[in-house]
Amino acid sequence: MKHYLFLHWQSARIALVKILRQPVGSLLSLAMLSVAMALPLSLYLTVMSVQDWVGKLTATPQITLFMEQSAEEADIAAVGSALKHHPRVKGYTFVSKKQALTDLEKRNGLNGLTEGLDANPLPDAFVVTPTSLEPKQLELLQKELSGLPMVEEAQFDASWAKRLYGMVDLGKHLTLFLALALGVALVLITHNTIRMQILARRDEIEVSKLIGATDSFIRRPFLYHALWQGLLAGLVAWGLTSWLVAVANPAIAEFAQLYNEQVELRGLAPLELALVLAGAVLLAMLGARLAADHHLRRVSAS
Amino acid sequence: MIQFDQVTKRYPGGIDALKNLSFGIETGEMVFLAGHSGAGKSTLLKLISGLERATTGNVMVSGHNLSKLRRSQLPFVRQHIGVVFQDHKILFDRNVFDNVMLPLDIIGFDRREAARRVRAALDKVGLLGKEKVMPIRLSGGEQQRLCIARAVVHRPAVLIADEPSANLDRAYALDIMELFKSFHQVGVTVLISAHDETLMEDYGRRILRLKEGQFTA
Known part of the structure; x- marks a missing residue:
């Protein structure tokens, strides 16, 4: 058993040395594999990061009620009391047009924004937190609230997030499809590189078989070559x-800052990295195995 | 050691290379196999080393019935036989030492013990000084010796040589024969084929004469 392990260790070592000794050829196939x-x-990673962010957004859906510009204080008080007694409203905050303007100025550093304007163009607004998080209920509530007097619009903050959710879903499908397609490509690429190697070592294989080498x-050696190639390609892909x-x-953070959001692409978690490496190694070895079996069948047939 | 029992080998196309052959070779015996090219010598040797399978009949080698062994087990039979191929089958991409190392790699020898054995085999055939040389720079006779060193490095119980003296001048051929005799003297079963019978007659060993797939007197 110890001896058997030693033989495997030896094959693995020799295969790695061979890869390192032909840096140009190895680099080409490595580059191909790792880009794939x-x-x-x-x-x-993009899809997962967006999903995390969208998840945070939709966790606390809010409905914003924009009052009409002509709304009086009495109208605002009426809407306020309606919200206070509404069974499906958990709470609300009132943002006056003045406050909204100072917020805007503060947030974007646009001091003196109103100087060129005749009046404050922003409406008064209520930010409503509903009790139920169920999409249908939210929609009903939104419709109901938009019917309140002097309310110009009830905007459902999470509706575009829901649309984004749909796109994330699409992205997930796209990722899966791409992963499958490039997984097949990975098998084919290793199949090809190993096939070339086998052809280069045809004589050695023939003689080895003649003097008693098992399949x-x-x-x-080819399987170990594929193992290293898959592992290295996985690591390079991780690096990329x-x-x-x-x-x-940094670019995304800057962009998100404009919308006062915090969006961040995340890297691969250790478990994900392990899975990616294992997947790459297995697919590469599958390609090598197919190439080797194909050749061995041909050799024994002749 | 080697036993053929009514062995026939038919190649695709209906040509019988061997017809109903029966014979035996004792352990430690040295036997010659004579006959013109096309008489079936190579086929007979290939049956012993498990490179070909008999169409009918049984081929027994050191207690194994090769006709009944599964294909996947044949390599292990080959590992116990040394073969000197007619066309040498030397690998020209590696030096003399690594060529002889190949059978030990296949069996899975410890590297240090293997290196010792490779040098012993090279010493035996007189190539010890050329272990780092690439085979392309060896003479025809030296290449033949290299092939012999590779055939005996794993100390097989049976040594088979297919026309080892072909293309060599007589003096060199005699040298090679002496080499085989020395292996026979340490207990190896040796079977040598040749189309030139004059070389064999000097040794007074048993000669199997093949003609069109059958033994002749």
Whole structure:
């Protein structure tokens, strides 16, 4: 058993040395494999990050009631008391047009924004927190509230988030499809690189078979080659996506800041990285196995 | 050690390379196999080393019935037989030492013990000084010796040589024969094929003569 492990360790070592000794050829296939993996990985991270963010948004859906410009204080008080006694309203805050304007100025650093304006263009508003989080109930409440006197519009903050949710779902499907397609590509690429190697070592394989090499002995170096290639490609792909996240995050943060949101691309979690590496290794070895079996069948047939 | 029992080998196309052959070779015996090219010598040797399978009949090698073994078990039979191939089958992408190392790699020898054995085998065939040389720079006779070193490095119980003296001048061929004799003297069962019978007659060993797939007197 110890000896058996030693033989495997030896094959693995020799395969790694062979990869490192042909840096140009190995780099080309490594680049191909890692780019093929980095694509779905980046998309996955983007989709997951957006999902996290959307999840946070929709966790506390709010309905904003915008009053008409001509609304008087009495109208505002009427709406306020209606909200106070409404069974499906958990709470509300009132944002006066004045407050809204100072908020806006403060937030965007646009001091003296109103100087050029005749009057405050912003409406008074209520931000309503409903009791029920169920989408249907929310919709009903929104309709009901928009019917209150002097209410110009009841805007459901989460409705666009819901639309975004749909897009996230689409993104997930796209990621899955891309992952499947590029998984197949990974198998094919390793199949091809291993096939080239087998052809280059055809004589060695033939002689080895003649003097008693088993099929598994002949397959072993190629499987280990594929193992290293898959592992290295996985690590490079991880490096590429980490780099993408590092480069993209400041830009995204800056953009999100404009909407007073905090959005951040996240990197791969350790478990995800482990799964990606294991997947890459298995697919690469599958490709190598198929190539080796194909060749062995041909050799024994002749 | 080797036992053929009514063995027929028919190749696709209906050509019988061997017709109903029965014979035995004792452990430690040295036997020659004579016959013109096309007489079936190579086929007979391939049946012993498990490279071909008999169409009918049984081939027994050191207690294994090769006709009944599964294909996946044949490699292990081959690992106990040393074969000197007619066309040498030397690998030209590696030096002499690594060529001889190959069978030990396949069996899975410990590297240090293997290196010791490779040098012993090279010493035996007189190539010890050339272990780092690439085979392309060896002479025809040296390549033959390299092939012999590779065939004996794992100390097989049976040594098979297919036309080892072909393309060599007589003096060199005699050298090679002496080499085989020395393996026979340490207890290895040796079977050598050749189309030139004059070389064999000097040794006074049993000669199996093949003609069109059958033994002749």
